[in-house]
Amino acid sequence: xxxxxxxxxxxxxxxxxxxxxxxxxxxxxxxxxxxxxxxxxxxxxxxxxxxxxxxxxxxxxxxxxxxxxxxxxxxxxxxxxxxxxxxxxxxxxxxxxxxxxxxxxxxxxxx
Amino acid sequence: xxxxxxxxxxxxxxxxxxxxxxxxxxxxxxxxxxxxxxxxxxxxxxxxxxxxxxxxxxxxxxxxxxxxxxxxxxxxxxxxxxxxxxxxxxxxxxxxxxxxxxxxxxxxxxxxx
Numbered sequence: 001x002x003x004x005x006x007x008x009x010x011x012x013x014x015x016x017x018x019x020x021x022x023x024x025x026x027x028x029x030x031x032x033x034x035x036x037x038x039x040x041x042x043x044x045x046x047x048x049x050x051x052x053x054x055x056x057x058x059x060x061x062x063x064x065x066x067x068x069x070x071x072x073x074x075x076x077x078x079x080x081x082x083x084x085x086x087x088x089x090x091x092x093x094x095x096x097x098x099x100x101x102x103x104x105x106x107x108x109x110x111x
Numbered sequence: 112x113x114x115x116x117x118x119x120x121x122x123x124x125x126x127x128x129x130x131x132x133x134x135x136x137x138x139x140x141x142x143x144x145x146x147x148x149x150x151x152x153x154x155x156x157x158x159x160x161x162x163x164x165x166x167x168x169x170x171x172x173x174x175x176x177x178x179x180x181x182x183x184x185x186x187x188x189x190x191x192x193x194x195x196x197x198x199x200x201x202x203x204x205x206x207x208x209x210x211x212x213x214x215x216x217x218x219x220x221x222x223x224x
Contacts, residue, residue: 031210
């Protein structure tokens with residue numbers, strides 16, 4: 001099994017609906033990063049979470065970190081076609097920016 | 112502010128050949144990390160360079176090697192290419208080793224025939 005499990009692996013959502021992506025770690029988290037990737041392109045930084053219970057929001061995207069459960073969630077409110085892409089969570093195990101990534105969640109937003 | 116740039120964007124090689132990929136870090140960033148992303152998977156950490164020294168390595172064989180230059184740009188070299196080396200190679204830079212998000216380039220797509 002992978003160190004970081006993302007669920008679901010893919011999802012299709014109607015424009016305007018909300019969606020949630022989960023990231024579960026099998027090891028202790030030092031820092032948790034969320035990135036977005038368009039197919040075949042580089043990763044775009046979304047958010048960084050470092051403390052248990054931390055929650056951050058940017059525009060319509062909210063990310064939370066549950067340190068005890070070693071889980072993070074990414075929630076998108078009122079999805080738009082621009083939210084389509086691959087969402088990746090990355091864990092920094094021991095500080096130092098050497099990230100372990102999950103397998104990604106592929107999001108398609110239907111107009 | 113110039114972001115992370117990688118070259119070339121695409122490359123086709125045959126088994127057994129050698130390849131060099133290049134990365135220019137974002138201005139002010141002294142740390143560069145390289146990742147390999149196979150199709151349909153998340154990126155895997157190859158190694159990291161901090162102030163011209165290797166600072167950590169993932170589970171990759173020695174035929175994957177790298178360099179970082181005084182201007183903090185970096186190279187990834189792969190010898191004796193194998194079919195499984197076909198992937199998107201991503202470079203990321205950050206202003207230090209911790210508590211700072213990495214910024215990624217658009218990657219080099221390497222295809223091995």
